[in-house]
Each structure stands twice: as C-alpha cells, then as structure tokens.
Amino acid sequence: MTTTSLVILILTLMVKKIHKMKTMRTDGSTPRKSYWTMIRETVKTKLDARIWTNKPTELLIVNPNKFTKIGNQVDYRLVPDPAAIPLLLEDDYSQIRGTFSNYNVWVTPYNRSKRWAGGLYADRSHGGDTLFTWTNR
Numbered sequence: 001m002t003t004t005s006l007v008i009l010i011l012t013l014m015v016k017k018i019h020k021m022k023t024m025r026t027d028g029s030t031p032r033k034s035y036w037t038m039i040r041e042t043v044k045t046k047l048d049a050r051i052w053t054n055k056p057t058e059l060l061i062v063n064p065n066k067f068t069k070i071g072n073q074v075d076y077r078l079v080p081d082p083a084a085i086p087l088l089l090e091d092d093y094s095q096i097r098g099t100f101s102n103y104n105v106w107v108t109p110y111n112r113s114k115r116w117a118g119g120l121y122a123d124r125s126h127g128g129d130t131l132f133t134w135t136n137r
Contacts, residue, residue: 047135049107059105080104099132106131 024037040060043049049059062075086102088095100106108131 043107050103050105050135059107078105097126097130099130102132106135108135 022037022039023034025034026032038058059078059080060075061078062073064073066074068074086095086098090096090102095101111134
C-alpha cells in the first residue's frame with residue numbers, strides 16, 4: 001500500500017483546520033449538561049495547512065465573502081481517511097524523492113505546471129522538484 005497525498009488548489013479562499021475538541025456546558029434548557037464543539041484555527045501559511053492523519057483533523061476551505069441564508073460562511077469540508085505512513089527514513093534516497101508522502105493533505109497555490117506531487121518523474125527526481133520543495137517556497 002502506498003501513501004497518496006491530496007493536493008488542494010486554492011485561489012482566493014481561506015483555509016481553516018479543525019483539530020481540537022472542547023467540551024462546553026449547556027445553558028440548562030436541555031436535559032444534556034454538556035456538548036462537544038470543534039475549535040477552528042485559520043491557517044496562515046501553506047505549510048500550516050498540511051495534515052497528517054494520525055490525529056483526527058478536518059480541513060475547511062472557506063469563502064469569507066459568501067454567506068448562506070442563515071449567516072454561515074460557505075465552505076467545503078475535507079475529512080481525510082487514515083492512510084499508510086512512510087516506512088523509510090527521511091534521509092533515504094527514495095523518501096527524498098517521495099517527500100509528498102510525509103503528509104496526507106497539502107495545500108498549494110494553483111500553478112498549472114506543478115501537476116505531480118513527486119515532480120514530473122518521481123523515480124528520476126533528486127528531490128528538488130517535489131511538492132515539499134514547491135510548498136516551502
């Protein structure tokens with residue numbers, strides 16, 4: 001089984017991560033005394049938006065200028081499934097070529113020429129044209 005990475009192409013949208021739960025007390029109007037709520041964190045950089053799915057995390061792609069009739073922001077929710085982890089060490093040559101497998105979800109700006117996560121030919125890459133290099137710019 002190989003690890004696959006999902007690349008999200010974002011133009012002018014805002015990205016929020018949901019990765020923490022908080023227990024809240026109700027106001028007493030229901031029989032329940034508490035409920036869970038998710039804490040949303042707006043990511044500031046592309047690197048902050050990477051997701052490693054060993055922790056329960058969701059990614060929201062939000063249009064901050066568009067609202068529903070109820071007043072909520074229009075967003076798309078990405079809930080990644082657990083995936084296989086890389087078995088190679090980070091300095092192993094095969095892992096240098098396939099650094100895209102270090103995270104399950106990457107957020108990048110749209111660029112038509114950057115189509116493949118491991119460079120044009122991952123098996124011939126020296127690690128300088130990978131998704132990891134592109135995102136770190």
